[in-house]
Amino acid sequence: MAETLEKEITKKKSEALLSKRRKKFVLDPLNDDNPITIQVLGICSALAVTTQLKPTLVMAMSVTFVMIFSSLFTSLLRNLIPTRVRIIVQLAIIASFVILVNEVLHAYAYDVYKQLSVFVGLIITNCIVMGRLEAFAMGNKPYDSVLDAFGSAMGYSWIIIAVAFFRELLGSGKLFGFEIFSAIGWSSFPTNGLMVSPVGAFIILGLIIWVQRSKSGYVEQH
Amino acid sequence: MQRSNTYVILFSLVLTIILGGLLSLASVGLRPAQKKAEEFAKKRQILSAVLDIEQVPDIVTEYNSRISSYIVNANGETVEQESPAGELLKAEDLDIEKEFKKDPADRLYPVYRFHTEGNPEDIEAYILAMYGKGLWNDIWGYIALATDMNTVVGIVFDHKGETAGLGSRITDKAIQERYKGKKIFDDSGEIASVSMLKGENNKPASIDDHNINGLSGATITAKGVNYMMIDYLNYYLPLIESLKKGEVVAVSMLNTKN
Numbered sequence: 001m002a003e004t005l006e007k008e009i010t011k012k013k014s015e016a017l018l019s020k021r022r023k024k025f026v027l028d029p030l031n032d033d034n035p036i037t038i039q040v041l042g043i044c045s046a047l048a049v050t051t052q053l054k055p056t057l058v059m060a061m062s063v064t065f066v067m068i069f070s071s072l073f074t075s076l077l078r079n080l081i082p083t084r085v086r087i088i089v090q091l092a093i094i095a096s097f098v099i100l101v102n103e104v105l106h107a108y109a110y111d112v113y114k115q116l117s118v119f120v121g122l123i124i125t126n127c128i129v130m131g132r133l134e135a136f137a138m139g140n141k142p143y144d145s146v147l148d149a150f151g152s153a154m155g156y157s158w159i160i161i162a163v164a165f166f167r168e169l170l171g172s173g174k175l176f177g178f179e180i181f182s183a184i185g186w187s188s189f190p191t192n193g194l195m196v197s198p199v200g201a202f203i204i205l206g207l208i209i210w211v212q213r214s215k216s217g218y219v220e221q222h
Numbered sequence: 223m224q225r226s227n228t229y230v231i232l233f234s235l236v237l238t239i240i241l242g243g244l245l246s247l248a249s250v251g252l253r254p255a256q257k258k259a260e261e262f263a264k265k266r267q268i269l270s271a272v273l274d275i276e277q278v279p280d281i282v283t284e285y286n287s288r289i290s291s292y293i294v295n296a297n298g299e300t301v302e303q304e305s306p307a308g309e310l311l312k313a314e315d316l317d318i319e320k321e322f323k324k325d326p327a328d329r330l331y332p333v334y335r336f337h338t339e340g341n342p343e344d345i346e347a348y349i350l351a352m353y354g355k356g357l358w359n360d361i362w363g364y365i366a367l368a369t370d371m372n373t374v375v376g377i378v379f380d381h382k383g384e385t386a387g388l389g390s391r392i393t394d395k396a397i398q399e400r401y402k403g404k405k406i407f408d409d410s411g412e413i414a415s416v417s418m419l420k421g422e423n424n425k426p427a428s429i430d431d432h433n434i435n436g437l438s439g440a441t442i443t444a445k446g447v448n449y450m451m452i453d454y455l456n457y458y459l460p461l462i463e464s465l466k467k468g469e470v471v472a473v474s475m476l477n478t479k480n
Contacts, residue, residue, distance in 0.1 A: 051386055051387070080233065081233070082225040082229060082230045082233055083224075083225075084224075084225070084230060085230055085233070085234060088234075089233075089234070089237060092237060092238070092241055093241070096241045096244065096245055099245055099248075100244075100245065100248055103248055103249055103252050103256070104248075104252065106252070106256045106259065107252040107255035107256040107259055108255065108259070110256075110259035110260065110262070110263050111263070114263075117382075117383070171387070193387055196386055196387030197385075197386065197387050197388075
């Protein structure tokens with residue numbers, strides 16, 4: 001009896017740092033359970049900030065930072081947080097990190113700060129962040145929560161970066177502000193104004209979802 | 223788990239104090255860097271009215287060695303005023319947005335002088351600040367006039383929230399280039415300003431010293447820019463008239479050195 005108990009404990013301890021279960025936390029949101037294309041969360045900022053790659057990259061980094069740290073803190077405090085006020089506590093934690101990101105950008109990346117303007121602040125209301133805190137970090141250990149947050153953040157990031165890639169390329173003929181078409185000698189490349197407006201993001205997002213779902217066979221449940 | 227009300231209140235209180243404390247620490251700690259970033263952005267914008275900013279290796283050095291500034295009131299008279307900190311108020315520290323909210327007659331207006339490289343005595347252009355309303359939110363800019371106080375040497379616009387890809391094009395170099403070489407006075411000596419027409423493919427005959435192609439799909443932003451320019455050129459008119467007569471204010475370059 002005592003022996004089996006001990007075995008169980010050591011077995012539990014020896015779970016690999018990136019066991020199969022944990023890999024799922026990171027890999028699932030990238031594709032099969034993507035926050036934007038499958039769960040359709042965080043669409044607002046995906047449309048608004050993706051006209052150029054540079055601000056998009058900063059936005060992706062900001063969301064990743066906020067998600068990881070708010071998940072970590074929520075998870076550390078999960079047994080102390082009173083259930084009746086848990087949503088407000090989560091919001092307070094998220095808001096603090098968002099304001100921190102905003103202040104740092106204001107100081108060290110003023111151009112991008114001005115471009116992103118309200119959208120950094122709106123990370124507070126990004127459903128992906130709160131969704132993961134409420135659904136995962138409140139009931140799981142810190143390390144697992146960080147992995148889960150990282151996975152969701154990456155799922156969000158790669159989609160908005162992909163959208164921004166096509167929007168900047170087709171809308172302004174540039175990548176990271178570099179005139180790519182003039183560089184390869186096609187200076188008369190007809191840029192598409194539609195791609196610069198939010199409509200362009202809808203179209204590209206739609207195409208990504210189409211490709212993704214035709215590959216995975218995912219169908220919306222009614 | 224149901225906790226007592228006292229626990230809930232205490233928990234919220236402690237959390238608020240800790241988070242609030244951390245944030246105010248961050249805010250105070252980052253304030254100097256933020257101020258520096260804002261000043262840098264402003265200097266960059268003022269310089270880009272007269273120079274191709276991509277070719278400037280060090281913006282702060284270039285600014286300090288080539289721009290001198292002073293402040294005038296609505297009558298075009300030089301104003302020396304103390305800032306809240308008790309020092310002489312510099313044109314760079316003037317908040318145009320705050321001034322914009324005052325009555326035009328009570329406003330202070332910054333004047334930036336662009337000096338010839340290597341010869342601080344010689345003035346190449348005067349750069350004047352402008353502020354106005356676009357379609358969604360505020361717009362602002364700087365117009366650089368040659369020493370004849372009539373020819374536009376360069377112009378730069380920025381905005382808070384114009385539509386991306388439409389109104390926000392006022393920040394495009396190509397659009398700002400259209401203003402170069404245009405005249406702000408008409409033949410009779412009245413302010414005629416330079417205005418954007420409706421649409422982008424106007425007949426060449428309608429483009430002249432005072433009219434340039436506008437912005438397709440952003441007529442209201444273009445109108446906002448037109449109004450802003452006419453308004454501010456008129457506010458600056460007393461100064462422009464006196465500079466036209468050759469009355470140059472003696473302000474030593476040292477005044478504006480940081």
